[in-house]
């Protein structure tokens with residue numbers, strides 16, 4: 030795995046650059062955003078607010094509420110550049126998120142910017158960083174076991190990037 034000091038430096042850099050995006054901002058970047066229903070006050074209000082902002086921007090989206098997750102998806106034709114970036118990002122997450130799931134973390138996406146991602150665990154302080162371009166993956170999220178004993182809850186990130194056969198069970 031990668032030098033922890035360099036990982037820390039990379040995380041600080043991307044946090045400084047991007048900070049926290051709100052859910053609609055994340056939808057604009059990723060074409061997809063999801064939250065666990067239990068983490069938000071009112072799932073229907075969440076969907077209504079995303080739809081309202083999409084109407085203002087004249088963006089076509091779909092939203093849903095199923096399996097304890099509320100989500101929004103943007104339907105659009107993407108340019109080859111956008112598609113290459115998104116494909117690289119998905120490949121990166123499909124390679125790294127299973128590492129976090131196997132270590133029983135409840136992995137969530139904190140930041141995505143270009144080819145870089147910062148993920149964290151919802152129930153411990155573990156953080157992970159990955160860059161597709163630099164082929165760098167590191168951080169406690171991908172290397173250390175989650176200290177919580179209960180089986181991890183399903184998160185949107187794990188739902189999207191970890192096949193059911195690789196998810197930890199009770």
Ligand SMILES: [Zn+2]
Nearest residue numbers: 134150153175
């Ligand atoms: Zn954890």
